[in-house]
Amino acid sequence: MAGSTTTPPPPPPPSPLHSTYSSPFITAFNRLFAAVYSAAIFALFYHHILSILRSSSISSSLISLALLLSDFILAFLWVAGQSFRMIPVRRREFPQKLKRVAEDSDFPAVDVFICTTDPEKEPPMSVVNSVLSVMAYDYPVGKISVYISDDGGSALTLFALTAAAKFAKHWLPFCNENEVVERNPEAFFASTNDEFWNFDTEKIKEMYEEMKMKVEDVVEKGEVGDEFMDGEEDRFTFSKWTKSFTPQSHPTIIKVLLESKNDRDMMGHSLPNLIYISREKSKAFHHHFKGGALNALLRVSATMTNAPIVLNLDCDMYSNDPQTLYRALCYALDPKLKSTLSYIQFPQCFKGVSKSDIYASEMNRTFKINPSGMDGLLGPDYFGTGTFFTRRAFFGGPSSLESFGPFELSPDYVVRKPIGCQQTLDLAHEVAACDYENNTKWGSKVGIRYGSLVEDFYTGYCMHCEGWRSILCNPNRAAFYGDVPISLLDALNQIKRWAVGLLEVTFSKSCPITYGMKSMGLLMGLCYAYYSFWPLWSIPILVYAFLPQSALIYGVSIFPKGDQLVFLYTFLFFGAYGQDLVELLMSGSTFRKWWNEQRMWMIRGVSCHFYGLIEFILKSLGISSYGFEVTSKVMEEERTKRYNEEKFEFGVWTPMFIPLAMAAILNFGCLVIGFMRIFKDGWNDLDKISMFGQMFIAGFVTLNCWPIYEAMVFRNDGGKMPLSITFISIVLLLGFLSIPFLISTYLPYLLLF
């Protein structure tokens, strides 16, 4: 066989576990549009400057300056927002291929961190459901450990988890045998059609209901009564809740509820580890809210399992897809990504959003569209939940491991002792102590970073600056579902907290437009700047909600003069709005959702972004302080009903509603006065074009404010606007409107003296 010198074909390359796609058409269009729009912005500033130079009085130059400042902020945010549009990418991953290239034994262990704080705002049953849903992941069981951090130090939460541990012994084998996809029991029983139910399903449902009743009973009573304790061990555990025990001051409690090595389910299979942790709290030490909780979890889990992959979830986020771990591994195990991959972020998706999302809580732009833009650069920001980290990323940049603390906490340490043994527990207690972090790098160079109320945003940002990359994984079937705030005040408070946190990043020494751009490049720096400057939206929104209207009432035209300006303003307004609308529609949103979202931007501008800005300034001046106000996840019946009917919930007293009500009344009033003027004396000597512009803005705002008028005048349910808010707003508005009058009347007299 002399001719058989042909070499055998090379083995096929290992099939890629994921692919990336970027539409050349969209990218090209975005860039072209950005160029044209930028030219329009320049033209506008040219006119602004001309009109400042030409202004004849102090008041008219002040007005021109206010408009210039507002448009400058809008332009800056617009420019920053373009960075998301330069190279948006979409990814797909192929988990079925993973099992071809790797064996069960090759898969890394995963530590799941779930944070909860307040059994009143975060019902323990909902925590239980989240916990069960991740315990039931499709994954080699012994490799999953679920750690729950309870910052509320609540016996109720621990009790609920004790019950969950027992129920898991039935639930996990049930899911496996019946190939259940919905592994959150509550969601499963709510969504499964009874006709497919078999005897097993009936039985497990009964068990679930029984557990739920017991837990809710205990939660309602507010304490774990003796009748609910299962023997001496429980009695010993719950005896730690002594009289002096409060959420703000108590010793560490660590309870291993399930240990993979020892515990078995009903079928004799092993179970994931399940560990409850309430770190030590003392009024003498700052606990750094969720960031502090996560860092304590990082250390405690290091002493027990130290898995190389860490999944971080908020307590309301449950797993909606048992394959998610495999999806994440398609990236985490990719040898090309491995050395610089810090985290894989899944979008936040929500259950129970009203039909057209009145409070714009879905935030498709924040959780899907923009992150896919960042993914074409260095990767999405960290959303605080639904995130798979490589543990190594918490300990310094990809090529510079930070030195810190004992070797047992380092990402390379391999745990050999059982998690329940005394030695391990002693160490775990030590690292969960409230003073453990003193004089260490925790919170500054290591772990979740402190110093911002949006610890997630800030930590992801620091990681990117250190040279890490992240990945957005956005599968068709949502990987996780969470709750949205169902009252306007909750929605605003959440954004107010973010506003304060974002400003803390902006005005720190690691500001995205200086330090950030230097470390990550122009586009990534701009992406982060876009968010960190978010609260500044309030300035142009306040100016445009009050200035043109008040001026119109006084018969003053404010916009720069010139016929071309009509085209310019029209293009700038409809161009930005149009692009926003098209992008949202392409992401699967609807026109109504878009309308509601742009309305919420205006509402936030005059309420939570504005108050966030003020709170931040007060805090910086040392006048006040603020904390992490947890968003309520309770679905109160009346409110849920109104939310689902898409009626705004104004029925509480909060100062945040005052500027909102003032703007609503002013714009309506301005519209009425404007029309009266036209009918009485035509456009008269006023500058027609500017007046038309001012009327247009007032009309647009009025249209947006419809739910506010309804809540002030027509509604009678619990969500109507408190009369006192309407009253105060009218008084303040009259005061505000009389300022120019008072000045022009009395200033000459004052000057005489």
Ligand SMILES: O=c1ccn([C@@H]2O[C@H](COP(=O)(O)OP(=O)(O)O[C@H]3O[C@H](CO)[C@@H](O)[C@H](O)[C@H]3O)[C@@H](O)[C@H]2O)c(=O)[nH]1
């Ligand atoms: O002192 C605290 C305060 C909060 N949490 C937990 O943090 C999570 C997020 O709190 P939530 O009130 O739900 O805040 P949201 O505004 O809904 O959360 C978004 O914004 C936060 C930053 O402000 C991020 O931490 C979250 O991951 C992100 O989903 C919850 O699980 C809480 O239990 C703690 O563990 N300790």
Ligand SMILES: [Mn+2]
């Ligand atoms: Mn939340």
